[in-house]
Amino acid sequence: MTPEALSWLQRILAERFGHGFHLQAAGADFVHLCLAGSGQRSIEIAADPGTFRRADSELAFTSWDALAEGWQPALGSPLPAPGLARAPSPLIEATTTGYRIHYDVLGLSYWMLSRQEEVGRSDLDSYGRFPASASHAGKHGYLERPVVDEWLHILGQVISRLWPELQLRQQRASMKVSHDVDVPSRYGFASAARIIRRMAGDILIRRDVKSVLQAPVIRLKTRTALHPTDRVNTFDWIMDVSERHGLVSAFYFICGCTDPSKDADYEPEHPAICGLMQRIHARGHEIGLHPSFNTYRAPEKLQAEAKRLRRICEQENIEQEAWGGRMHYLRWEHPTTMLGWEQAGMTYDSTLTYADHAGFRCGTCFEYPAFDPVAGTALNLRIRPLIAMEGSVIGYMGLGTGEAAWKKFRELKDTCKAVNGCFTMLWHNSSLGSAEERDLYQAVLEH
Known part of the structure; x- marks a missing residue:
């Protein structure tokens, strides 16, 4: 991951957790999450740039049972794990200097938050929008889950176990x-053609005869203020x-x-x-x-x-x-x-x-x-x-x-x-x- 991306992710972690956390690349395979003044203790997080620099939605997918490894998922169910075909066991393990996470939590955060997935896409809807149905989350059924927040919730628990003396920033819903x-205004500013279309819609679709009868009044009186009876x-x-x-x-x-x-x-x-x-x-x-x-x-x-x-x-x-x-x-x-x-x-x-x-x-x-x-x-x-x-x-x-x-x-x-x-x-x-x-x-x- 580039220094610029690491610096950006470090800023996001500071907003989420507080404290002086520092991200440092350790070769091509890991990123170390360190805390100033904590000696050699650190959290090693796997790096998978080949997966999380892709601008498509064809990443592998599986889920990880956090409870089975003694961690508390925010939503009480296995976490979606985009980019993994199979979750390592254990996914999080203790080391002599801290913990090692065998999943690129930072890469996932980068991929989702930067919207890398959407760069240069051509599979768009009739309005030129990237649709949910084409997204990785839509295809794999986790669109209604805040997957980045769920993984950072786990990372927060790892931080607390390694540095129990820390009081992490408490977020409020x-x-x-x-x-x-x-x-x-329904009729106050519309052109004649739009007024006719809206009147037809009010009668045929909404059965709102009252609005249609008020249309001329609303049109005439919306000169200095919106009309109070405008629907x-x-x-x-x-x-x-x-x-x-x-x-x-x-x-x-x-x-x-x-x-x-x-x-x-x-x-x-x-x-x-x-x-x-x-x-x-x-x-x-x-x-x-x-x-x-x-x-x-x-x-x-x-x-x-x-x-x-x-x-x-x-x-x-x-x-x-x-x-x-x-x-x-x-x-x-x-x-x-x-x-x-x-x-x-x-x-x-x-x-x-x-x-x-x-x-x-x-x-x-x-x-x-x-x-x-x-x-x-x-x-x-x-x-x-x-x-x-x-x-x-x-x-x-x-x-x-x-x-x-x-x-x-x-x-x-x-x-x-x-x-x-x-x-x-x-x-x-x-x-x-x-x-x-x-x-x-x-x-x-x-x-």
Whole structure:
């Protein structure tokens, strides 16, 4: 593993465990995890660069029974072990100077967190996205497990056995909610053609005659503010619910148009949108960027849209310490899109989940520093993995808005709790128009 990659992984270990741990390559076969001032004691971790530098999804796979060797798995079941055809026995053994781990935990962490797997892929869906079905995790059934967090949980136990005097950093389970503002008003900003299509959808699909009858009024009165009876104007309701649960909602706004058929029909400078941003900020919630449809391959356009958002916020006297967001339609080309966020000077991105299946695309539910696997360099940008989008669970996975969907959200949230991580959820403001959607959303937050 390169010095740059080791330095990046060392930073991740410091965020997770604290203390002055140091990673040092020991030939081609092992990396030593050392602690300053601890003498010769160290943890030797097998190195398998031939496996974890691959940009494909054809790695071997098996599982490892941690309990059988006296270690406590975070989820109480055997750990997925990508890259191994058969788990060594023992996988972790004591040595005269510490412990030896016969599995490349660091390599796995690099492969999952850097998204090395996705570099140069051509097996994409109709929106140019790398799908869960093509991923190693999707093929081998561990997409709903934070495999990196599970292995670092084991590594933490090895550290504690070797250095029992250490108090490792204690993480606390948390939750973050965010909302992509694709449609802030059902009829307030749409073109005539879109209004007709939406009215037809409201009548034929949603049987929502009331919204159709209100459409002309909403259209005429959305000049300086969003209309209070607009079915997708759920912003105050969202903030009310978040505040009851001690959460800060992040609202990501589209600030450009690179595909008129896919992008928003509002301009962020519109008085109604500026007023919405002011209200969000005044209530202590967050404003962020939702780059337009084709910016995922155009870093310069992403930068321009980020600049536009900041300019609007400056004009509205909206100040924030951090700026983040998520790609429209979850479109992502690796590492091109990530570099666009980096070059735009954004603090974090929260795109990385799969549209077709909720779960742990990056193998973790912890935010972490980004790494460019092509250039081999760490970035200033932070990756905030997205665990579940409502559209994935309700739509792509076909679970609807009832008990089955709630159970899936609960399982994912409980999994994050088991590793003391962060359950990060996306729920569009426009997907809270029905009582069933609102009930499901509140149930997920309350659990």
